[in-house]
Amino acid sequence: MTAAELIAQAAKRLSDAGVPEPELDAKILFLEAFHMDQVHFLMNRMRPLTEEQRAQQETYEVMIDRRSARVPLQQILGSQEFMGLTFRVTPDVLIPRQDTETLVEQVLQEQKDPDIRLLDLCTGSGCIAISLAVMGGYRDVTAADLSEAALKVAAENADHLLQERWKEGCRFTLRRGDLFEALKPGERFDVLTSNPPYIPTEVVRGLEPEVKDHEPWMALDGTEDGLAFYRRIAHESKAWLNPGACIYLEIGYDQGEAVSRLLEAAGFCNIEVIKDLPGLDRVVRAEIKK
Numbered sequence: 001m002t003a004a005e006l007i008a009q010a011a012k013r014l015s016d017a018g019v020p021e022p023e024l025d026a027k028i029l030f031l032e033a034f035h036m037d038q039v040h041f042l043m044n045r046m047r048p049l050t051e052e053q054r055a056q057q058e059t060y061e062v063m064i065d066r067r068s069a070r071v072p073l074q075q076i077l078g079s080q081e082f083m084g085l086t087f088r089v090t091p092d093v094l095i096p097r098q099d100t101e102t103l104v105e106q107v108l109q110e111q112k113d114p115d116i117r118l119l120d121l122c123t124g125s126g127c128i129a130i131s132l133a134v135m136g137g138y139r140d141v142t143a144a145d146l147s148e149a150a151l152k153v154a155a156e157n158a159d160h161l162l163q164e165r166w167k168e169g170c171r172f173t174l175r176r177g178d179l180f181e182a183l184k185p186g187e188r189f190d191v192l193t194s195n196p197p198y199i200p201t202e203v204v205r206g207l208e209p210e211v212k213d214h215e216p217w218m219a220l221d222g223t224e225d226g227l228a229f230y231r232r233i234a235h236e237s238k239a240w241l242n243p244g245a246c247i248y249l250e251i252g253y254d255q256g257e258a259v260s261r262l263l264e265a266a267g268f269c270n271i272e273v274i275k276d277l278p279g280l281d282r283v284v285r286a287e288i289k290k
């Protein structure tokens with residue numbers, strides 16, 4: 001059997017299981033299982049598989065079984081690109097989404113002082129906090145999460161992505177706790193970022209199996225109306241922020257109005273809703289008066 005035939009068979013199985021992009025996933029997993037790059041693949045795809053490739057073929061079958069069970073591709077590969085960096089992912093963290101790059105880019109664009117103190121809540125894989133530490137050159141970044149298991153993944157990501165920054169004196173701190181309960185009394189920050197759980201519970205129930213059955217429910221479920229975390233952040237954050245501090249929150253496409261109103265009621269100013277690349281509302285930013 002050739003590589004092309006093996007992939008076609010696998011794609012058929014994925015398609016029967018309802019996987020949205022069966023050919024693409026079958027090919028990506030093939031390259032992973034056979035440790036092959038694109039060029040090598042193109043040159044060899046019509047040749048029969050060799051005897052030595054048997055072991056990889058078994059690995060590939062296991063990967064296809066898992067993908068057929070709707071395990072997300074990124075959990076099988078163990079990683080996802082975000083802001084051009086490779087983040088390790090496990091079932092304990094939300095898979096970094098391209099949408100979230102909008103938030104990171106907004107912070108990078110607005111916050112030019114490397115000496116500000118940043119806080120990222122509900123950090124998960126650490127993708128927001130770590131990419132800001134890498135790309136913004138900020139010297140003091142704290143990232144917190146309620147999940148011990150997620151913090152382990154964030155720590156691994158920090159270990160492999162922040163080596164250079166540590167040499168330059170960057171401080172990156174991980175804390176465990178429920179939102180601000182992770183912090184020490186008296187701490188103050190200049191920038192707060194968060195991609196909290198924001199999907200209404202009923203909506204989570206209707207999502208694709210990859211998300212609702214395999215990503216951490218606690219990273220998705222924003223309670224009945226999806227706004228619980230924004231309410232708490234709007235009310236509790238001011239005690240932890242310096243005058244003039246800025247907050248950047250990822251939101252669902254239809255939450256711009258509601259989250260802006262919550263922040264306004266809590267006394268924030270210069271509130272702005274920012275769109276993602278597809279043109280949907282994705283981030284709310286707001287300031288504390290100076």
Ligand code: GLN
Pocket residue numbers: 094097099195196197198199211219220221
């Ligand atoms: N953007 C994610 C999704 O649509 C949800 C992330 C979140 O709730 N913070 O699956």
